[in-house]
Amino acid sequence: MRPNIKIPEKYRVVIDNDACISCKRCIKECSYGVLDFKDEKVKVKDGCVSCLRCVIECPTSAIEVSEKPSQFAPHAVFSPEIRRSIISQANSGGVLLSSCGANAEYMDIFNDILLDAAQVTNPSIDPLREPVETKTYLGRRPGKVVVDENGKIDLDASETPIVVMDMPIMIGHISLGSISYNAQASLFRAASELNIIAGTGEGGLHADFYPMAKNLCAEVASGRFGVTSNYLREVSCVDIKIGQGAKPGHGGHLPGEKVQKLISETRMIPLGTDALSPYPHHDIYSIEDLQQLISVLKESTEYKVPVGVKIAAVHNVGAIASGIVRAGADFLTIDGLRGGTGSAPRVIRDHAGMPIEIAVSAVDQRLEQEGLRDKVTLCASGSIRTAADMIKCIALGADVVGVCTSAMVAMGCTVCQQCHRGACSWGIATQRPELSSRIDIDIATRRIVNMFHAWNEELKEILGAMGIDSVESLVGNRDRLRYIGPNPRIAEILDVKHSGEGWG
Amino acid sequence: MEHDYYRSAALSLPEAPRVFAEQSYVVDIPDQHKPRMGSCGIAGCINIDGSLISGAKIEKMITTMSERENGLGSGFVAYGLFPDFAEEYCMQFLFESEEAQELTEEVLGNWVYMIKDEKVPTYPQRSMNPPFPLVWRYFVRPKKGTEAYIRTGLSEEDYMVRLVMSINDAVPGSHCVSSGKDMAVFKGSGYAREIAKFYDIQRYKGSMWLSHSRFPTNSPGWWAGSHPISILDWSVCHNGEITSYGVNRKLVEMAGYKCTLLTDSEVVTYLWDLMVRRHRLPVTAAAFAMAPWYYRDIERLPDEERRLANQLRITYKEAFLNGPFSILVGRSEPAVTMIALADRKKLRPLVMGVSDDGNSVYAASEECAIKSVQGDASIWATRAGNPAIVKVGEGIVRRGTEAPFLGAIG
Numbered sequence: 067m068r069p070n071i072k073i074p075e076k077y078r079v080v081i082d083n084d085a086c087i088s089c090k091r092c093i094k095e096c097s098y099g100v101l102d103f104k105d106e107k108v109k110v111k112d113g114c115v116s117c118l119r120c121v122i123e124c125p126t127s128a129i130e131v132s133e134k135p136s137q138f139a140p141h142a143v144f145s146p147e148i149r150r151s152i153i154s155q156a157n158s159g160g161v162l163l164s165s166c167g168a169n170a171e172y173m174d175i176f177n178d179i180l181l182d183a184a185q186v187t188n189p190s191i192d193p194l195r196e197p198v199e200t201k202t203y204l205g206r207r208p209g210k211v212v213v214d215e216n217g218k219i220d221l222d223a224s225e226t227p228i229v230v231m232d233m234p235i236m237i238g239h240i241s242l243g244s245i246s247y248n249a250q251a252s253l254f255r256a257a258s259e260l261n262i263i264a265g266t267g268e269g270g271l272h273a274d275f276y277p278m279a280k281n282l283c284a285e286v287a288s289g290r291f292g293v294t295s296n297y298l299r300e301v302s303c304v305d306i307k308i309g310q311g312a313k314p315g316h317g318g319h320l321p322g323e324k325v326q327k328l329i330s331e332t333r334m335i336p337l338g339t340d341a342l343s344p345y346p347h348h349d350i351y352s353i354e355d356l357q358q359l360i361s362v363l364k365e366s367t368e369y370k371v372p373v374g375v376k377i378a379a380v381h382n383v384g385a386i387a388s389g390i391v392r393a394g395a396d397f398l399t400i401d402g403l404r405g406g407t408g409s410a411p412r413v414i415r416d417h418a419g420m421p422i423e424i425a426v427s428a429v430d431q432r433l434e435q436e437g438l439r440d441k442v443t444l445c446a447s448g449s450i451r452t453a454a455d456m457i458k459c460i461a462l463g464a465d466v467v468g469v470c471t472s473a474m475v476a477m478g479c480t481v482c483q484q485c486h487r488g489a490c491s492w493g494i495a496t497q498r499p500e501l502s503s504r505i506d507i508d509i510a511t512r513r514i515v516n517m518f519h520a521w522n523e524e525l526k527e528i529l530g531a532m533g534i535d536s537v538e539s540l541v542g543n544r545d546r547l548r549y550i551g552p553n554p555r556i557a558e559i560l561d562v563k564h565s566g567e568g569w570g
Numbered sequence: 571m572e573h574d575y576y577r578s579a580a581l582s583l584p585e586a587p588r589v590f591a592e593q594s595y596v597v598d599i600p601d602q603h604k605p606r607m608g609s610c611g612i613a614g615c616i617n618i619d620g621s622l623i624s625g626a627k628i629e630k631m632i633t634t635m636s637e638r639e640n641g642l643g644s645g646f647v648a649y650g651l652f653p654d655f656a657e658e659y660c661m662q663f664l665f666e667s668e669e670a671q672e673l674t675e676e677v678l679g680n681w682v683y684m685i686k687d688e689k690v691p692t693y694p695q696r697s698m699n700p701p702f703p704l705v706w707r708y709f710v711r712p713k714k715g716t717e718a719y720i721r722t723g724l725s726e727e728d729y730m731v732r733l734v735m736s737i738n739d740a741v742p743g744s745h746c747v748s749s750g751k752d753m754a755v756f757k758g759s760g761y762a763r764e765i766a767k768f769y770d771i772q773r774y775k776g777s778m779w780l781s782h783s784r785f786p787t788n789s790p791g792w793w794a795g796s797h798p799i800s801i802l803d804w805s806v807c808h809n810g811e812i813t814s815y816g817v818n819r820k821l822v823e824m825a826g827y828k829c830t831l832l833t834d835s836e837v838v839t840y841l842w843d844l845m846v847r848r849h850r851l852p853v854t855a856a857a858f859a860m861a862p863w864y865y866r867d868i869e870r871l872p873d874e875e876r877r878l879a880n881q882l883r884i885t886y887k888e889a890f891l892n893g894p895f896s897i898l899v900g901r902s903e904p905a906v907t908m909i910a911l912a913d914r915k916k917l918r919p920l921v922m923g924v925s926d927d928g929n930s931v932y933a934a935s936e937e938c939a940i941k942s943v944q945g946d947a948s949i950w951a952t953r954a955g956n957p958a959i960v961k962v963g964e965g966i967v968r969r970g971t972e973a974p975f976l977g978a979i980g
């Protein structure tokens with residue numbers, strides 16, 4: 067018996083030799099070493115991950131990648147996926163890693179929610195003819211405008227640090243290290259151009275990116291990599307990362323081979339060392355400790371920028387969220403279980419946490435019950451794939467949605483789930499210069515801008531159809547949603563009526 | 571038109587009325603052929619010198635616009651009604667049964683001193699659909715100084731708000747329709763002319779009247795859900811459909827109001843009370859929060875006003891009433907005041923008028939309502955999202971065409 071049992075290949079690569087002109091481009095493009103040129107022909111080896119780089123780059127469309135027909139004997143309980151992972155674990159004895167978001171079908175609730183539209187009793191609005199506003203604020207709100215004894219409004223006493231964005235969208239935290247310099251530069255530039263916010267991710271800010279800091283949100287994670295007071299004072303807001311939806315309860319791990327000059331300088335750690343951020347913040351073991359860190363960050367930014375907290379959606383998310391708001395967070399980000407990651411143990415990626423649909427509604431309801439909802443900005447992320455998801459998420463209770471994976475898809479990512487291997491053929495989740503140079507910053511920026519611009523137009527179309535002319539009137543407006551899925555209990559938890567139920 | 575959150579039986583069309591509006595600028599079409607195209611109608615009149623106006627005037631105004639209603643609800647509110655009891659809260663109730671009244675009086679006994687109570691005379695009309703509620707009013711004073719009062723930690727007004735909310739929420743069949751000083755609401759299910767006759771509106775005289783006739787789309791009207799909707803001295807007649815209701819309700823519920831009337835219009839009343847009485851915002855600022863300017867227009871405001879405009883949009887984004895509306899708002903504190911406001915696109919009609927002598931000011935959905943009682947009135951229209959404010963003793967404070975916050979910023 068072999069010590070290692072071979073795991074059957076998942077994808078089949080077929081080269082149409084009639085169409086192939088032997089330009090060998092695909093061989094160069096494949097960063098997983100699957101293709102080779104022998105006997106005047108492109109030869110296919112094992113290991114294709116279906117990143118589709120070769121398929122898309124081939125000048126004659128000669129390559130076809132398809133899923134191999136199921137080789138495992140069909141079994142309803144032991145799916146091929148489960149059998150694969152068992153074999154793999156028996157081979158290696160290790161924790162299985164993966165990336166992107168949870169890969170399990172039962173978790174999508176967005177697809178079970180329908181939107182409302184205006185008919186007869188109120189007019190719908192054509193956003194091409196009339197303004198529909200999508201300007202959004204991020205930060206703590208005062209709850210009321212202060213009026214002095216003479217009945218005059220005191221603006222100085224009413225204003226709080228707040229970030230203005232042109233769309234209710236934030237590009238989520240993706241660190242330099244988990245993605246390439248070019249990819250991060252494109253995300254940041256797109257955020258500046260769109261006047262929205264992008265998260266820096268853990269690991270500081272590269273010197274080149276300081277000019278864009280006004281559109282960046284600095285992440286303070288448990289490793290505190292690259293966090294300097296200068297950095298915090300430059301950005302528009304600061305986010306304490308407690309957790310991430312893809313791996314609640316986990317920290318970060320950037321392997322030493324990715325910590326090259328660029329990363330080592332930005333993160334302020336020696337070349338080639340593993341960048342390990344601890345699972346918890348070792349100065350936060352309680353809500354009081356969190357309160358202290360929030361105060362420290364506010365103090366060091368001279369109360370000029372909002373300080374927020376990001377947590378993974380876990381079962382008790384409502385209570386935790388209210389504690390965080392009471393601890394002084396100006397904004398709160400909830401990351402759902404389908405949220406992406408550059409690397410996470412598969413077992414936690416697929417099995418821990420809560421879908422963002424339920425989490426955002428639960429938090430919105432809880433903050434409302436406690437009279438806190440009008441004081442704080444609620445951001446929600448974790449598989450906001452399209453404008454439709456964004457709109458439903460806002461109607462479920464989010465002021466702002468965080469988007470990562472879709473922005474990467476705009477740059478070329480095909481969600482092949484190999485980010486943890488650092489060999490991204492699209493030049494995104496990699497530090498290899500020959501790969502990251504595949505991202506042209508100008509073009510990638512344009513593509514991200516295009517995508518979000520389109521989302522925002524779709525948001526306006528939907529708002530207009532609902533007879534709403536400003537996005538804040540959709541936030542938590544669950545009256546305008548209906549549930550059409552298989553489990554009415556979910557509708558109840560979401561505080562959304564079932565399709566077919568009217569207003570009463 | 572508005573939608574209604576009332577859970578109830580299927581929509582039943584009202585009986586064909588036997589009498590047509592006595593005086594109307596609309597052609598008299600037999601009822602079965604009348605186009606059902608209307609919307610709610612609102613009307614208001616106020617005398618700046620505080621002299622009293624007969625209910626006959628407001629009745630004429632609202633019934634002139636009879637094509638805007640479908641018989642599912644109407645109502646009136648009068649201010650300056652009870653000069654002899656001007657310091658007492660007048661709580662006016664609709665009771666569905668005698669038990670409801672008994673239970674209510676028991677609750678009232680715990681909360682307030684009863685100064686006087688009386689049955690409100692009513693005259694059920696044959697054309698109306700029974701059952702008819704028992705209408706009663708109580709002049710009360712909060713039991714201040716008692717231990718129970720002190721334990722609530724509430725201001726006198728908030729104590730009264732809580733009392734009203736508790737009864738409406740917890741006493742079945744009892745609806746407190748108004749609770750302010752020197753004012754009362756008369757409303758119910760029926761055409762405006764029927765409700766006017768039911769209460770014999772002409773017997774009352776007030777320095778200000780507001781009225782509403784209704785065209786609800788989703789349910790038969792119910793008595794307590796008709797307009798004006800009132801809390802303390804605030805009353806609101808609302809013609810509109812709020813597309814942001816879920817958001818607005820959140821804000822008022824967080825502030826302790828209970829939405830029991832099952833109509834989206836209810837939140838409008840509570841928003842006024844919250845922002846102007848409790849947060850002490852100037853009326854202009856509160857109106858701005860409900861019908862804010864577009865950001866592109868805010869950009870053009872002078873520095874301070876722009877800051878305030880942005881701050882109002884940030885702080886009170888849940889108070890923004892999205893969708894079409896025009897509203898008339900009345901209050902008696904500190905002076906009897908009428909506020910008229912339309913949404914920021916002005917998708918619902920609102921016109922103002924003033925008599926030649928300048929003393930009588932009117933607001934209505936349609937000019938004909940004003941002209942029917944004041945032929946010499948000069949008419950103007952408020953701008954979108956711009957409040958007109960008229961006060962007894964002061965006059966027309968704003969015409970609804972001015973810059974947003976005159977004198978509001980310290």
Ligand code: SF4
Binds near residue numbers: 081129
């Ligand atoms: S890229 Fe296409 S055409 Fe070129 S070698 Fe590969 S398969 Fe042949």
Ligand code: SF4
Binds near residue numbers: 166474486
């Ligand atoms: S970033 Fe690259 S490696 Fe990761 S999923 Fe996308 S294409 Fe695959």
